[in-house]
Amino acid sequence: MTTRVRFAPSPTGYLHIGSARTALFNYLFARHSGGKFLLRIEDTDLQRSTEESTRSILDGLKWLELEHDENIVYQSDNADKHREVALKLLNEGKAYRDFTPKEERSDKDVKEAIVERAREQKDMRDNSFRDLSKEESDAKADVGEPFAIRLKVAASGKTNFEDAVYGLQERDYSEIEDLVLLRSDSHPLYNLAVVCDDIEMRITHVIRGQDHLTNTHKQVLIYEALGAEKPIFGHLPLILAPNRGKLSKRKHGEVVSMTTYRDHGFVAAAFRNFLVLLGWSAGEEQEIYSIDELIEKFSLDHIHKNNAVFNFQENDPRHWTDDKALWMNAEYIRTMFLEDLIPLVKAELKSAKLWRDEYEDEDKIHFEKTVDLIRERFFTLKDFSSQGRAFFSEDFDFDPTAIAKNLKKFPDLQTWLPELADRLETVEDFTHDNLEAVIKKFTEERQTKFGVIMNGARMLLTGQAVGASMLTVFETLGREKSILRLRSQIAWNQ
RNA sequence: GGCGCAUUCGUCUAGUGGUUAGGACACAAGGUUCUCAACUUUGGAACAGGGGUUCAAUUCCCCUAUGCGCUACCA
Numbered sequence: 001m002t003t004r005v006r007f008a009p010s011p012t013g014y015l016h017i018g019s020a021r022t023a024l025f026n027y028l029f030a031r032h033s034g035g036k037f038l039l040r041i042e043d044t045d046l047q048r049s050t051e052e053s054t055r056s057i058l059d060g061l062k063w064l065e066l067e068h069d070e071n072i073v074y075q076s077d078n079a080d081k082h083r084e085v086a087l088k089l090l091n092e093g094k095a096y097r098d099f100t101p102k103e104e105r106s107d108k109d110v111k112e113a114i115v116e117r118a119r120e121q122k123d124m125r126d127n128s129f130r131d132l133s134k135e136e137s138d139a140k141a142d143v144g145e146p147f148a149i150r151l152k153v154a155a156s157g158k159t160n161f162e163d164a165v166y167g168l169q170e171r172d173y174s175e176i177e178d179l180v181l182l183r184s185d186s187h188p189l190y191n192l193a194v195v196c197d198d199i200e201m202r203i204t205h206v207i208r209g210q211d212h213l214t215n216t217h218k219q220v221l222i223y224e225a226l227g228a229e230k231p232i233f234g235h236l237p238l239i240l241a242p243n244r245g246k247l248s249k250r251k252h253g254e255v256v257s258m259t260t261y262r263d264h265g266f267v268a269a270a271f272r273n274f275l276v277l278l279g280w281s282a283g284e285e286q287e288i289y290s291i292d293e294l295i296e297k298f299s300l301d302h303i304h305k306n307n308a309v310f311n312f313q314e315n316d317p318r319h320w321t322d323d324k325a326l327w328m329n330a331e332y333i334r335t336m337f338l339e340d341l342i343p344l345v346k347a348e349l350k351s352a353k354l355w356r357d358e359y360e361d362e363d364k365i366h367f368e369k370t371v372d373l374i375r376e377r378f379f380t381l382k383d384f385s386s387q388g389r390a391f392f393s394e395d396f397d398f399d400p401t402a403i404a405k406n407l408k409k410f411p412d413l414q415t416w417l418p419e420l421a422d423r424l425e426t427v428e429d430f431t432h433d434n435l436e437a438v439i440k441k442f443t444e445e446r447q448t449k450f451g452v453i454m455n456g457a458r459m460l461l462t463g464q465a466v467g468a469s470m471l472t473v474f475e476t477l478g479r480e481k482s483i484l485r486l487r488s489q490i491a492w493n494q
Numbered sequence: 495g496g497c498g499c500a501u502u503c504g505u506c507u508a509g510u511g512g513u514u515a516g517g518a519c520a521c522a523a524g525g526u527u528c529u530c531a532a533c534u535u536u537g538g539a540a541c542a543g544g545g546g547u548u549c550a551a552u553u554c555c556c557c558u559a560u561g562c563g564c565u566a567c568c569a
Binding site for chain 1: 495
């Protein structure tokens with residue numbers, strides 16, 4: 001039997017970092033075992049589900065390159081089938097009509113009600129409609145009395161299942177109430193819908209967040225009532241905020257959204273690599289993995305039981321997201337195959353309106369050389385259009401503090417640098433080694449330090465205090481631009 | 495409240511009945527350098543606490559603490 005797994009987000013927001021990891025683990029598991037990775041949108045909560053959210057989730061998955069197999073299943077499309085199943089269980093006597101009037105409660109009240117009711121320690125089977133005869137029940141229904149359908153959970157015994165991560169799980173029936181399958185407005189509820197869809201989709205392994213671990217018992221009960229074979233469950237530890245609390249949009253903002261990383265210049269492969277290490281490890285010291293390696297090495301038995309903290313500091317721009325994610329991204333940018341990086345840089349330059357078609361035509365070699373030079377110290381793809389702007393445009397800014405430190409602190413540079421430009425005009429081969437000799441000689445003549453000249457030049461050529469080796473920058477920018485910029489007075493006038 | 499799950503450096507983690515408890519990120523110091531990165535060297539930094547079992551426990555068991563999850567006619 002081929003492995004079939006699914007990622008089943010509910011479209012009530014963007015793709016959350018924890019969901020993204022769940023999707024990734026499902027994807028890796030499917031690919032590892034040569035199975036199918038399916039996608040199901042659980043849009044049965046009408047109030048909260050939005051199309052925009054679905055789109056955003058799909059975008060996130062696409063960005064992470066977690067391509068799903070087969071058609072997307074929208075859970076709401078299956079509502080009729082879910083209702084049929086509930087009715088079937090009712091007919092078989094495995095479920096019953098509950099005519100208790102529905103209580104309207106706000107979200108906040110619900111939480112309180114749960115605690116309150118729990119305190120009462122009431123008998124889970126204490127429902128007067130549970131043992132109503134079929135005739136009485138039918139009669140009430142025929143008159144049009146509204147009812148919910150509840151599963152009839154046995155009074156004694158226990159459910160159990162072997163979780164692929166957490167091991168044997170057992171739960172006493174007495175702790176599980178007769179769960180509602182169908183609301184009184186005939187809307188199927190989550191536990192029923194999930195089980196029906198998983199059966200219909202022939203899901204073999206349910207890999208999902210640990211927040212579903214205890215509810216799994218309810219689902220097991222449904223599988224049993226239906227006489228269906230249950231899948232293998234594997235629950236994943238949660239990803240927590242730095243205070244070990246829940247990581248949420250409301251409290252933590254965009255740092256938990258997948259689109260944020262895409263929009264901040266993350267390389268999808270790098271973020272994926274970071275994500276896979278949250279809750280899983282191959283049991284070795286390697287940490288950088290290609291997607292093929294991940295597919296090969298991934299397995300459920302190296303998943304942790306302990307929750308992981310997504311470590312970031314809200315008010316510190318330097319650590320706005322997890323340091324390791326930032327490091328991983330930089331690592332990818334400077335070490336990935338240049339041919340893989342180029343399209344990403346192209347997209348970034350395009351969105352910054354810095355892209356020129358020559359870059360993949362007559363200027364291709366030069367462009368690639370430039371990217372290869374500046375990627376060395378970049379952290380995100382955004383850096384190519386910000387810090388790296390001077391390499392792609394004449395319209396770039398000068399860092400004011402760097403002007404003071406590297407330029408105006410040495411007033412002589414205002415004459416020296418244009419003089420250097422004159423000198424560079426005469427260099428035969430505009431290459432690193434030649435330039436070095438010429439500039440060293442120039443430095444000696446002016447009785448100044450090499451660094452003073454170079455950092456002054458760095459200001460005029462790149463607008464920045466930091467960057468690649470200046471000799472290489474000269475060579476990369478070329479004679480024409482170098483000379484032009486050395487003579488420019490723009491920075492001096494600021 | 496009940497039930498469940500978990501607990502190794504600040505964070506992600508490796509690991510074993512006997513280890514100097516390993517790595518990565520972050521941090522600090524030195525080297526390198528035209529700057530900044532990268533690179534490199536070094537450093538600080540952890541087995542939640544208490545009981546058992548055992549010749550020996552971070553590793554197995556129990557208790558406590560702490561954290562998290564679930565406990566809805568939400569998903």
